[in-house]
Amino acid sequence: MSTFVIGYYALLIGASCLAAYFKKRQLFLLIFSLTLISFVTGIVGGVGALRFITVAAGLLALAAGVSYAFREFLIIIASDGVAKELRTAPLTAAFGMFVIFTYAIAGIFAPIIAPFGEAEVISSAFAPADENMLLGADQLGRDMFSRLIYGARNTVGLALVATSLAFILGALTGLLAATKGGWFDQLMGRVADVIMSVPSLIFALLMLSIFGTSLFVIVIIVALIYSPRVFRLTRAVAGNVVVMDYIEAAKLRGEGNWYLIRREILPNSTAPLVAEFGLEFCFVFLLIAGLSFLGLGIQPPTADWGSMVRENATLISFGELTPLIPAAAIALLTVSVNFVVDWMLFRSSGLKEV
Amino acid sequence: MVPKKDVLLEVKDLRIEGYSDEQWIEIVHGVDLTLHKGEVLGLIGESGAGKSTIGLAAMGFARDGCRISGGSIEFDGMELTTTPEGDLRALRGSRIAYVAQSAAASFNPAHRIIDQHTEAPIQYRIQKRVEAQEDAMELYHRLRLPNPDEIGFRYPHQVSGGQLQRAMTAMAMACRPDLIIFDEPTTALDVTTQIEVLAAIRDIVDQFNTAAIYITHDLAVVAQMADTIKVLLKGEEVEEAPTEQMLDAPSEDYTKSLWAVRSFKRPQKERPTEAGSIPIVSVKNVDAAYGKIKVLDDVSFDIYPGMTVAVVGESGSGKSTTARCITGLLPPTKGEIQFNGESLPPRYQDRTKDQLRQAQMIYQMADTALNPKIKISEIIGRPAQFYRGVRGAELKNRVDELLDLIELDPAKFYNRYPPELSGGQKQRVGIARALAADPSFIICDEVTSALDQLVAEGILKLLDKLQEDFNLAYMFITHDLATVRSIADEVVVMQRGKVVEQGAKDEMFTPPHHPYTDLLLSSVPEMDPNWLTTLLEERGTDSIGEAANV
Secondary structure, eight states: OOHHHHHHHHHHHHHHHHHHHTTOHHHHHHHHHHHHHHHHHHHHHHHHHHHHHHHHHHHHHHHHHHHHHHHHHHHHHSOHHHHHHHHTOOHHHHHHHHHHHHHHHHHHTHHHHOSSOTTOBOSOTTOOOOSSOTTOBOTTSBBHHHHHHHHIIIIIHHHHHHHHHHHHHHHHHHHHHHHHOHHHHHHHHHHHHHHHHSOHHHHHHHHHHHHOOOHHHHHHHHHHHHHHHHHHHHHHHHHHHHTSHHHHHHHHHTOOHHHIIIIIIGGGTHHHHHHHHHHHHHHHHHHHHHHHHTTSSSOTTSOOHHHHHHHTGGGGGGTOOTTHHHHHHHHHHHHHHHHHHHHHHHHHTTOOOO | OOOGGGEEEEEEEEEEEEEETTEEEEEEEEEEEEEETTOEEEEEOOTTSSHHHHHHHTTTOOOTTEEEEEEEEEETTEETTTSOHHHHHHHBTTTEEEEOSOHHHHSOTTSOHHHHHHHHHHHTTSSOHHHHHHHHHHHHHHTTOSSTTTGGGSOGGGSOHHHHHHHHHHHHHTTOOSEEEEESTTTTSOHHHHHHHHHHHHHHHHHTTOEEEEEESOHHHHHHHOSEEEEEETTEEEEEEEHHHHHHOOOSHHHHHHHTGGGOOOOOOOOOOSTTOOOSEEEEEEEEEETTEEEEEEEEEEEOTTOEEEEEOOTTSSHHHHHHHHHTSSOOSEEEEEETTEEOOSSGGGSOHHHHHHEEEEOSOHHHHSOTTSOHHHHHHHHHHHHHOOOHHHHHHHHHHHHHHTTOOHHHHTTOOGGGSOHHHHHHHHHHHHHHTOOSEEEEESTTTTSOHHHHHHHHHHHHHHHHHHTOEEEEEESOHHHHHHHOSEEEEEETTEEEEEEEHHHHTSSOOOHHHHHHHHHSOOSOTTHHHHHHHHHOGGGGGGGGGO
């Protein structure tokens, strides 16, 4: 028995006893069940498995600590109203915000952070990591880490622009359809049905092969594919608002449609729309990454997470983790955005914990 | 003194807490309550007094966000605060039943009435399905529902509101409970329908010797139903006494103020008699329809400047539709609306800004009439800005002036949002928004029916004062004849889209009446505990079921 194993069990058992003594029921259950699991994995997997558990638990604790600190930090710097809302955020949401914040920093300051340019060949193909290159080189000998940082800027930036456009398009038509009603509503509804009835990836592939693969075309097509979902949500939410008496009062005052939409309807439908924005962002992001993986999205040599996975895919056969790093970056962002969206959905649904 | 063994429900020092702003706040502060078998207890008080919360606690139930924090609730020897949830569930529906305010919202629209009725007896294995159905029909007979053998096989939306409320009472009776809790069962009904429901509830409670807790804010109603009345204020008991004694000689000041609330009355004004005077609004032979269904038939009446015309009638009589025609939301199919002698375009979209400004509207539900996301200052300021182009400091002065008019402190309310206000305050903001346009005519659509009596009286006084100050004409839509008595100059009685009678108020309240007016007038509950009995005798028991069909 190594000192590590003895220390490991001593720590766990000590912590669970302390938790039990201070009547922290949930904490005790968590730590003690971990102890029991460790007995089994220790016997089956040996010291290696125990080390893995230690590292995983340490990472989790680190993530929780970072999230907690980040939330407290936000609460301190935010204004009173926002701070009150932030206090209701669970740790997962704080973690999501932290990750999004990190990605934003990486994207905005990419040229400063990245040690090399995104198209700069600095080494041999598939060179392993060294003190120069944190994550090794890709199939052309470019620095993986630098490309990852530039990828944040390209992929996330593109997804953000496309989602925003989809939202402006969808929300505006949705609000107009709800306020105007009649033939305009019918027409817009049918157009949305038509777009939604075509599978999105096939529709995107078709359009891209017709119009070519420029950034502008990608943004327009992705926005067009996702705007019907936004349209339907906005129309449903606004539909519940336009029947209220205050809308009737504003109409009888003689207010125009634009005032109705801007001042009366929009403030009452923002919460579900913001939550939807987060969700749509994930879908758009994955669609663009998927298109890049197929070679129809962002074109080389521009760094992009989707195409980075594809280009380095051959490495998988050699048991290398390199191609999985950009994939993990995509996964982490998607999960983070969803954490934040879950929290917002919870708030907008009006459910209150007792 | 009733012997102890007859005590069915004994509540002692009941304390209930509600969760708000992340802390528990006590909302019911130690209420005691004793109910004997076959006794009816009336709980009255304004909204927020904790009536419903106490009623539900009598079933051992606390709403989401509430908890019973102290005291004891003993039902027939069983302590409900410590009984496990499973046993409580077995108790509810079988031995304690609950009748909610809105039967329409409490029935499941996807199932037939009788299936919902028989669910409890079958579930508790008291009766087989066929027996339970026969029993349901028997109860429908006793509650004098039309077509008792058939009505249960309809869906809730195929039955009228008053009938649904009676079916709900029948459902509560399905397991022959010892105790029924009625939570404002007639508040949402018209006076004419209310009578049937009241009579039905009273009969059935008598017949089965069921104990009941009757929750309401209407004194006249509770006087008909209850043996004992308990007055509540902000979660505390004010006083409790047998009905007669409570009505004749209330001992607490608060109770006296409740009793005196309907005393506001102002003298009737006469139409101007000079030759040149023209009505500010004149409805001329208006027909209107929703789709193919005709809802207004040849409606005509005039409203003169500075006068209040009350439009009364039960729901579905076309009162609100007339208002929609005047505002231009529903263009009439025939006839026209004249404003100051000039014909108005039928659609509001075609009217000029000035025409729109002159006629304003105050809504029944202040909750939905004010945008919850806009500050009070902007809600009130917008009409002034929109019609007159008032801006900046001048606009702020105008809003302050309006807030002063509606007796709200500008410093406190300027930057608030509607959800932060009470019901009465919201209704005042609604009035200020109408005033901000400098109108000469205001439509008040049931403005006081969602408010407590004390608050409603404040609103009526305010409206009256504003009428004096600005020479406003009001069209007052209401089904509450007490309101009509206190504020109207002229009355228009509507039934099924037609004007059945109209004239000056004093004339309308003195016989002879049109039969429908008579029915409306005699249906308004009075504070006399024998009123319902006398009325039923006068009308003959059989006519009760027909009251809705007149």
